[in-house]
Amino acid sequence: MHSTLDIGIAEVAPQLDAARDELHRQGWTVLLPQALEPGVRATLAQFGAIVPQYNGQDTWEVKAKPGFEKVPYSQSRNGIGPHTEVPVGAPPPRYLALHCHRQARCGQGHTRLADGVAFCSSLDPELQRFVRETPVTFAATLAPGATPRQTLTVPIMGSDGGRPVFRFSYNQFLYGDVNPSEAALDDASARPDANAPLVRLATLAAAYFESHAVPVLIPDGHLLIWDNHRLIHSRSAFSDPERHLTRYWLQTAH
Template sequence: MLTSSSRNSFNFSVQSIENYQNLLAQNHFIYVETEDPSCDWIKFAKLVTGEDLIPQYGKDIFHVKYEPEFLKFSDARGQKPLLPHTEATDYPSPPKYLGLWCKKPADCGGGLTTLADVEGFLKTLTEAEKQKLMETQHYFGATGGVHANRTEGAVHTILSFNDNKPIFRFSCNYITHGDYSPDPDNLNPFTPDPFLAEISDRFMKYYEENHMAIRMDQYSFLLWDNQCMAHSRTTYSDPTRILERIFLG
């Protein structure tokens, strides 16, 4: 799973950055372990991606940590599992890349970040289904729940392509429940679009069978392509788990 054998700190040499860029282009993610709590992981992410930070909730860094008021929700700040999604579908231009820096992993062994490439899923769709995902404009923006009106929302297709690279904008929670962070045990009435509900069910099945799970060590960094990789997180019970998240591009 590791894409670097170094456990000291990031190597900022031109050759090293080019190697990571090649790995990111090939695998759509990189995972690096270090032993340095003060290494400049944000500089590293910028060099590898060639992109600048995008603010989230008005800040460059979002602290992914347990907050009691989110306990019962399927949310980054809760402890329940997250369903597969690409990040920030309600942004007019969702981030190209996501980066996670692990300050403190969950001692319980849970809280694994999971990833799956969407290209394999697209191969399971018919040409008509892909065409519908490419042609139909959908509104993304929660009007209820803990993320109600966090943005003005955005209208875009679920699938597009940049040359041969797929750009996928999807949230199983949002498509299925109309809420980015629902309470799985107390779901509000919602009638999803039948076509998208079927796609969501099939995508979750594909994701379950094809995802990779990464338990991030302390002072490790995970970076992935948010346009063609979906992600989720397993449940955990340790409230001291802390990650820092950045958007790029």
């Protein structure tokens, strides 16, 4: 005899099959509210295992909070430059999911997605060698100015189980941390050398985004999921303080 949960998943199976196909083809997909009726966690379990985030919890509330008005951070209303999630992960989560409770009513706050592997292929030969062969020390704090700090030194383009894994952080390459503090942003003496490889990559990624990124404004009740090993993402600034999404990290066996 099937449980209620089993019946729920069975009923949305065709939608999940189509979503998996789209996720494989383009690297991202949006799940309709009907696909989440068995429960967000039950639906996400069809894509991977939910894993803990920087705060040790398996969810993170993406909602503006006081204290982050001047930094590019998930709990601010500011834009966030191109990046992959958890570049300090070994490996990073395979998929990133955002469940939208209330999208910004100002029409902004888009999640922008672009193919990071394709971006690497667009680079000149020197930078292509750099991303594949040169170890880079990635660093991430839970929040701007917080401690402790997680680090990992690996090439930007690596692999996991034979699959490519692309790590990238505009903030890291310009300011030294995935979540830079106000001091790091304001420190004029730390302005990077425009010819340094990491700075060049940050600048080129920003330009690539302007030409190739797909902006997604997730409707209320919908869930956006994408391949974090393949895509880089960013967020546009917004003014509505009530914007609220829940973030999940998913890991797969390979």
